[in-house]
Amino acid sequence: MVQGLAVSYVRVEDVERISPRMLRIGFSGDALASLMEDRPDQQMKLCFPRAGQRVPRLPEPDAEDTYGMRWYEAYLAIPEPERPLMRSFTVRSYDPGSGLMAVDFVLHGDDGPATRWARTAGPGDVAGMVGPSSAYARPLPRAGHLLLAGDESALPAIGTILEALPAGARVTVCAEVADAAEEQRFDSAAEVTVCWVHRDRGASLLDAVRSAELPQGDTAGWLAGEAGTVRALRRHLVEERGLPRSAVEFSGYWRRALTQDDAPTEEDLAWAAERAAETP
Template sequence: MRLPVTSVQVTEVERVTPRTARITFEAEELDPGVGGSPDQQVKLCFPRPGQDAPVLPERNDDAMGWYQAYLAIPEAERPWMRSLTVRRRLPGTRLLEIDFVLHGDAGPASAWAERARPGDRLGLVGPSELYARPVPLGSAVAAADWVLLAGDETALPAIHTLLAALPAGTTALVFVEVADRAEEQPLPAPDGVAVRWLHRDGAAPGRPLTEAVVAAELPAGTPFAWLAGEAAAVRTLRRHLVEERGVPKASIEFTGYWRHRFTQDDAPTAEDLADAREKSAQATAD
């Protein structure tokens, strides 16, 4: 299966909260059967200064050949690449909605999204099952007594898709940390789903989320837990669930989307590498 690499063009920009931009892209190519599963991740390629559009790696039939082609681009021309989550694939079209958390010019994705206009172009790697392992939502929920979703604003698009895909009647607790009340967004909340918003209001990233989950009175039984957001907070929550709540490691899906005081261009820490090894081992076991 070939991992798609294509060009996308902005068709619409909507500011859904003061710090969130929802941008709709139309892809030159997009396989009809992908992009609609929960928590579907893609990579976006952003142009370097002075470029109208990013230089994209050559396409080939090797699933990972795109990355070697990406590295072969001269560094001064090589696009910045960031991982984001598809909020919605519009059925029957080549349109994708992707939400960007805006935090000024601290990174290429946020800086680009602050200024994005219809007609702007980026590169897209994915969506593909080869790139992001689908969350085993159906089997995981069937084997669990209830569901726990916990993350910050970077996890909101994935949480939205996960809630929309939950079987009717599922008991679920959702904890979402955002900067303040203005950053709350509508989420699917059918019967049995309770959503709790947590506001940083100047607190350190991840602190309100970890404190709320640790202090929460959770339902009886074994949950399926999905954790995403700031890497250290995700690591703390996972350790708490395993060591203090007795949740089996196999019942937890976890991803550190970002790292406080680091960028995706910075080298991984020892803890990042340990998480990656454990996720790889878990995927192999599944």
């Protein structure tokens, strides 16, 4: 396979509600053992069946490319009424012993395709998966102190990062959730300070990061969540806190009032170009 990218099927084995607005679904799949890596923040895409389908229709492999960079062209070639609905996720965990991959689903109020599917998912249900691939992995910036900031969509990645950090690492986490019931417990050998930001109390992630005590000159940032908020956080860290651009890793997981089915805005394209320019 080119660049280690794969398109495969995964099957639901169990479903657990870990908070009022988040489900953890355990998947099995024939390809998982060869795809999962021992690293945090593994990104992939899940494909959900259209109405009337039990199993999503996935792209056919290109004989000359075999799921390299052309998989998306093959995906778009599927007639729209049959084309699976696709969303991006982070692998929360993978257990080599059981062969199960855990993925956390935020139950958004907008009732999008991932939320609709997850709310009724049960053992035996099938989704498609694209990736994950180490070719798209971005290493954490190195520093004596790490800031992790994001909303609930970033909690799975934050959890994997914290679990991977060694003893002695110093971390500040700023996590925005709907209310206190959405807080999670993270395990880590690192020295971790967590600030939970509750929207029902009028708090914001940007204000929490602005108020956070961060060591001068030896801090790096990892930011993820709603794209507009991530942009504002990055500007704050670079322009107001003086962090080098290379010390701030950032990802816009979703866009307010838009979905992954919508065309990127001019700001999205400019941001993507800047991100690509900074990739080593």
